[in-house]
Amino acid sequence: MTSDYEVLAVRYATKETKASEVYLNFHTYGEPDADLVMDYFFWVVRNGDRVVVVDTGFKPEVGEPRGRRMTCPVPEGLGRVGVDPAEVSTVVVTHGHYDHTGNLDLFPTAEVVISGTELDFWTGPIARRFQFAQTAEWSDIWLLQRLDAEGRVRRINGSHQIVEGVTALEVGGHTPGQLMVTVQGEGAPVLLASDAVHYYDEVDLDRPFLFVADLPGMYEAYDVVARIARDDAAAYVAGHDPLVLDRFTPVDDSDPSFAVRVG
Numbered sequence: 001m002t003s004d005y006e007v008l009a010v011r012y013a014t015k016e017t018k019a020s021e022v023y024l025n026f027h028t029y030g031e032p033d034a035d036l037v038m039d040y041f042f043w044v045v046r047n048g049d050r051v052v053v054v055d056t057g058f059k060p061e062v063g064e065p066r067g068r069r070m071t072c073p074v075p076e077g078l079g080r081v082g083v084d085p086a087e088v089s090t091v092v093v094t095h096g097h098y099d100h101t102g103n104l105d106l107f108p109t110a111e112v113v114i115s116g117t118e119l120d121f122w123t124g125p126i127a128r129r130f131q132f133a134q135t136a137e138w139s140d141i142w143l144l145q146r147l148d149a150e151g152r153v154r155r156i157n158g159s160h161q162i163v164e165g166v167t168a169l170e171v172g173g174h175t176p177g178q179l180m181v182t183v184q185g186e187g188a189p190v191l192l193a194s195d196a197v198h199y200y201d202e203v204d205l206d207r208p209f210l211f212v213a214d215l216p217g218m219y220e221a222y223d224v225v226a227r228i229a230r231d232d233a234a235a236y237v238a239g240h241d242p243l244v245l246d247r248f249t250p251v252d253d254s255d256p257s258f259a260v261r262v263g
């Protein structure tokens with residue numbers, strides 16, 4: 001029997017933005033624009049048996065030209081929470097956007113888990129159209145493609161147990177095969193929503209995010225998140241919301257915005 005997992009959210013970058021750059025058709029809500037912060041995270045899921053990393057951030061040379069400020073580059077962040085990439089058994093790539101697919105070269109032996117629908121989309125022709133292409137980093141996609149050819153990628157669909165106590169749930173919406181990850185955490189179940197929910201207000205106010213592949217799918221994903229949070233009493237973690245740092249316990253009290261323990 002597998003013991004419960006410790007789950008960490010590690011912030012690696014940040015950006016100042018506006019509500020009108022975050023919510024789809026924000027002008028239709030009839031509210032003045034507002035300043036917002038978008039934080040960037042990756043997530044660590046571990047117990048005595050294994051380490052699973054959920055998403056792998058971006059490299060400085062990919063994020064900084066896009067106006068994102070690194071707060072802690074991913075290799076450094078992994079080191080600070082005691083993760084040796086060589087010992088990571090599994091990396092989950094929740095979707096193909098550049099802020100989730102970088103640094104895969106850090107993990108020499110990990111199996112990479114991604115939705116088959118998602119991988120096929122980003123290696124296919126529609127992903128080359130501008131509104132999709134601007135959200136991807138091609139060298140990351142090519143690496144994913146190469147790892148797939150080498151047999152290191154596990155393509156999944158629907159609901160799929162990755163390892164005991166860690167399940168991926170494909171919801172789509174934001175991207176064609178967007179995944180969430182549920183974890184049997186130490187205190188309670190944890191739902192890592194990744195970019196199925198960037199900000200808690202998307203679910204609380206029912207406001208879709210600006211980048212969307214399938215709007216009905218995005219609304220349905222919000223319903224799935226709300227149901228899991230309610231029925232399973234799961235601690236749920238939005239993908240880019242600074243509130244994550246307020247809602248959970250800092251890993252390092254002297255630097256509370258570095259990382260939090262969510263389960």
Ligand SMILES: [Zn+2]
Nearest residue numbers: 097099195239
């Ligand atoms: Zn993202």
